[in-house]
Amino acid sequence: MSHWEVWTWLSVLALGPGSLAVFIFFLRDVKRVLREAADEEPEP
Amino acid sequence: MNGLDTLDYAIVLFYLAGMIAMGFWLVTKVHTFASFFVASRAMTTPLLICTLVSTYYGLDVTFGVSELSFSEGVVSWFVYSRPYYLAIVLASLLLVRRLKSAPFLSLPDVVEHHYGRAARVVAACASLLYNLPILAIMGMGVLFRITLGLSELEGYLLGAVIAASYTVMGGLWADALTDTVQFVLMCVTLAVALPFALQLTGNFQWMLANMDARYFAPAGGVSVAYLLALALTALSVFVEPALYQRIFSARDPRSVRNALLIGILLWAAYDWAVTVLGIAAAAAVRQGLLPADLAGREALIRIVLISLPVGLKGFFIAGVLSAAMSTVDSYLLLSSGNLVYDIYRPLFRPQMGEASLLRLTRAGIPVALVPCLLLAVYFERITDAWVFMSTLLTATIFVPMMAGLFLPGRRKPWEGIFSCALGMGSVLVFYLAVSLLGRIEGGSYVLTLTLFDRPWDLWREYSLFFALPLSALGFLLGSALGRANGNRS
Numbered sequence: 001m002s003h004w005e006v007w008t009w010l011s012v013l014a015l016g017p018g019s020l021a022v023f024i025f026f027l028r029d030v031k032r033v034l035r036e037a038a039d040e041e042p043e044p
Numbered sequence: 045m046n047g048l049d050t051l052d053y054a055i056v057l058f059y060l061a062g063m064i065a066m067g068f069w070l071v072t073k074v075h076t077f078a079s080f081f082v083a084s085r086a087m088t089t090p091l092l093i094c095t096l097v098s099t100y101y102g103l104d105v106t107f108g109v110s111e112l113s114f115s116e117g118v119v120s121w122f123v124y125s126r127p128y129y130l131a132i133v134l135a136s137l138l139l140v141r142r143l144k145s146a147p148f149l150s151l152p153d154v155v156e157h158h159y160g161r162a163a164r165v166v167a168a169c170a171s172l173l174y175n176l177p178i179l180a181i182m183g184m185g186v187l188f189r190i191t192l193g194l195s196e197l198e199g200y201l202l203g204a205v206i207a208a209s210y211t212v213m214g215g216l217w218a219d220a221l222t223d224t225v226q227f228v229l230m231c232v233t234l235a236v237a238l239p240f241a242l243q244l245t246g247n248f249q250w251m252l253a254n255m256d257a258r259y260f261a262p263a264g265g266v267s268v269a270y271l272l273a274l275a276l277t278a279l280s281v282f283v284e285p286a287l288y289q290r291i292f293s294a295r296d297p298r299s300v301r302n303a304l305l306i307g308i309l310l311w312a313a314y315d316w317a318v319t320v321l322g323i324a325a326a327a328a329v330r331q332g333l334l335p336a337d338l339a340g341r342e343a344l345i346r347i348v349l350i351s352l353p354v355g356l357k358g359f360f361i362a363g364v365l366s367a368a369m370s371t372v373d374s375y376l377l378l379s380s381g382n383l384v385y386d387i388y389r390p391l392f393r394p395q396m397g398e399a400s401l402l403r404l405t406r407a408g409i410p411v412a413l414v415p416c417l418l419l420a421v422y423f424e425r426i427t428d429a430w431v432f433m434s435t436l437l438t439a440t441i442f443v444p445m446m447a448g449l450f451l452p453g454r455r456k457p458w459e460g461i462f463s464c465a466l467g468m469g470s471v472l473v474f475y476l477a478v479s480l481l482g483r484i485e486g487g488s489y490v491l492t493l494t495l496f497d498r499p500w501d502l503w504r505e506y507s508l509f510f511a512l513p514l515s516a517l518g519f520l521l522g523s524a525l526g527r528a529n530g531n532r533s
Contacts, residue, residue, distance in 0.1 A: 004118075004248050004260070008320055012235045014313035019231035022306070026090035026224050033086055 048191060048349075052358030056191075059229070059362040060206055063222050063369065067210025070218045077401045080215030081381055082149055082293040087220065092290055092303035094227040095220040095374075097310050099286050101230075102371025103183020106318055106364065111340035113322030117256075119264030120322065123271050125315040127278035129308050135281050136304035142449050143288065144297045150378075151288045152386040155441070158448030159460025161390055166464040168386035170440035171285050174433045175382060176412060177204075177375035178419045180368045183341075185420065187368065190345050191361055200420055203365070204413050207372035212409045216293060219373045226366030231310065233356075233363030234317045240351040242320070245327040254330065259323055273505045276512075280434040283441040285378050321347055376416075380408030431505050432475065439467035439511035443519050456526030459519050467515030474507040 074080050087095070112120035148154050151171055156164035181200045188199030210218045245251070251259070258264055263271065281287065294300035325343035328334040334346055348360055384404045389396050396404075444463040448455050482491035482504070489504040 002248055002252070004252075004320075007316060008238065008242070008248075011313035011316040011320075012238055014309055015231040015317060016235035018310060018313070019228050019235075022090055022093050022310075023224060023228045026094055029088050029090065033088055033091065036084075036086055 048357055048361070049354040051355050052361065055355070055358030056361050056365065059365065062225070063210050064206065066222050067213035067218045070210075070214030070221070074215050074217060075402075077385070077398055077405065078149065079217070080402055080405065081377070081385070082289065083216040083220055085293055086295055087290070087293045087299065088295055089299045089302045089306075091220055091224065092294055092300055093307050093310070095223040095370075096287070096290055096303055097307050097314075098223045098227040098230060098366065098370035099219075099290075099374040100284075100307075100371075101311060101314055101367060102177070102180040103187070103364070103368045104179030104371070105315070106230075106367050107183045107186065107341050107344060108179070109315055110318045110322035110325070110344035113319040114326050114338075114340045114343035116264045116266070117259030117323055118262060118319060119258075119266060121315050121319040122262040123264070123266065123274055125312070125319075127275040128281060129312060131278040131281035132304055132308055132311075135287065136301045139282065139449070140291055140297045140301050140304075143291045144294070144300075148288075148292055150292075150381055150386055151283065151285045151441070151445075152382070154288070154448065155444065155460060155464075156390075158455040159444060160457035163444065163457060163460030163464055164390065165387055166461065166468065167441050167444075168382045170437055170464070170468055171386070172379055172382040174280075174437040175285055175375045175378040176416045176419065177372040177379075178416050178433070180371040180375070181416050182420045184365070184368045184372070186341055187345060187361070187364055190342060190349070197417075200417055203368060204372055204376075204416065207369040208376055208409050208413060211373040211377050212406050215406075216289070216377060219370075219377055220293075222373065223370045226370040229359070229363040229366040230370075231314065231363075233360045234314065234321075236356060237348045237352060237360055238317050238320060240356075241324045241347050244333070244351045245324045245331065245347075251323060251327050255323070255327060259326070270503060270505065273503065273508060274431070276508045277431055277434040277438065279442050279508075279512075280438045283437055283445050285382075285437075286374050289374075289378060318344060376409050376412050379412035379416075380405050383408045383412060435505075435507050435511070436468065436471050439471045439508060439515055440464050441467075443467060443512065443515040447519060456523060456530075458522035458525045458529075460522065462518035462522035462525070463515050464518075466518030466521075467511050470511040470514040471507045474510060475504060478502060478504045478507075 076084075078084060109120050109124060112124060143154065146157065148157070152164045152168040155167040181204050182196075184203030185196035185199035188194045188202060189196050192199070194202065210222060214221075242248070290303075291300050294303075321344045322340075325334060325338065325347035328347055328350070329336055329338055333350060338346060345364065349357060352360055384407075385401065388404070389401065393400075441464065444455075444460045447459065447463075478489045478491045482489040482502070491502045493500050493502060
């Protein structure tokens with residue numbers, strides 16, 4: 001396997017499982033972020 | 045033929061409807077300008093990674109990098125992309141804490157803080173020109189022409205109107221929350237498409253054995269001066285309005301610094317994936333799988349459409365649309381902020397209330413679309429527009445911004461005004477001179493001057509070599525003028 005292929009598969013891993021992991025972390029704290037933002041927001 | 049099935053179209057429509065629904069959900073939740081423009085300064089690391097990666101990488105990168113690798117090979121990753129990673133590392137370590145030290149809302153706020161209102165307006169004009177999402181709109185035109193058979197102008201309008209609609213409703217919250225879905229879609233679909241395209245074209249074994257050696261030469265056949273000129277465009281990271289907006293919207297400096305450092309891994313992977321897809325498209329042309337007259341800007345989308353099975357094509361189109369729309373929505377919001385908050389308010393209505401500011405910024409989003417559409421038809425190559433806009437922004441703002449943030453002591457207004465004006469003016473004059481007096485070569489313009497009995501080729505891309513020193517000279521002139529005025533008074 002050439003170094004071009006190794007780097008290509010590393011990129012696939014970063015883009016696929018890597019981005020999904022970031023999204024899961026986002027889902028874990030999205031409720032808290034929106035609640036805190038709403039608390040700071042004055043009523044119209 | 046685009047080879048799309050009903051299932052593919054259904055997936056794309058479902059995605060577009062979801063984005064608009066997100067805007068409707070948020071429209072009742074955003075009541076202040078700070079909430080609309082910097083998401084209440086509440087963003088955490090995962091949200092920042094999603095919005096930074098998806099915003100900063102639109103179709104300019106997706107189609108621009110693959111366009112270059114289609115004709116030049118891996119040089120597009122080694123030369124175009126790598127200097128950006130270094131610039132992002134430096135920005136995350138040096139800029140973030142300083143920019144979070146005051147409640148700024150926009151990049152021109154920082155310029156005004158150091159140099160006053162006149163410099164703010166010049167910086168806002170350069171920022172506005174950079175922020176107009178021309179490149180992403182050009183990319184959407186290409187995408188919709190290939191997939192839906194629309195004209196490029198119809199494609200520009202369709203994509204831009206959808207992205208503008210949910211941004212008008214929800215501002216940066218809508219932008220950032222849609223970015224999370226768009227981030228996953230654009231990354232995962234690219235990760236899936238890459239192995240399919242490589243398998244179709246015989247993998248690296250075939251490419252290394254049958255393609256020109258320059259395709260796998262990291263420096264390609266490009267001259268050192270040209271390489272340096274392209275690498276210098278990475279300085280735009282230090283004055284990138286979307287990056288500044290994300291820094292201002294972060295909960296704390298650590299969140300955004302971590303997001304940038306993790307983001308570099310994803311950006312590097314994304315760049316490499318589109319580089320390889322561009323080379324795979326070139327291989328497919330040699331194998332007769334794609335037409336011999338294939339345009340570089342279409343390389344990526346064409347190779348993927350012939351590689352993926354039904355269903356996955358729809359996801360890929362949604363992924364490419366995500367890359368475009370996450371950029372269009374963010375930069376339309378920034379453009380409108382430039383028009384209303386950075387230029388109109390300080391010049392004409394300094395006492396503008398919160399409600400008016402929010403209403404006008406929303407109204408400015410569709411207004412900003414008009415120059416985007418006009419400029420999208422001017423540039424022929426995506427990479428041309430990309431280099432011009434990065435160059436103009438960097439030449440105008442880089443020197444005064446870095447001096448304001450890092451030089452000790454108080455700055456003088458003339459330093460900012462002269463530096464911004466000379467930087468911006470020199471780029472415009474250089475581009476105009478080379479375009480009018482030069483000749484077309486290799487898809488760009490070059491002007492040959494004879495000095496000391498020797499011909500010198502000035503490529504249009506060399507403008508930063510002149511503009512940055514002139515901007516620094518303007519700063520020094522302004523400093524001298526400010527000192528002279530100070531002594532007189």
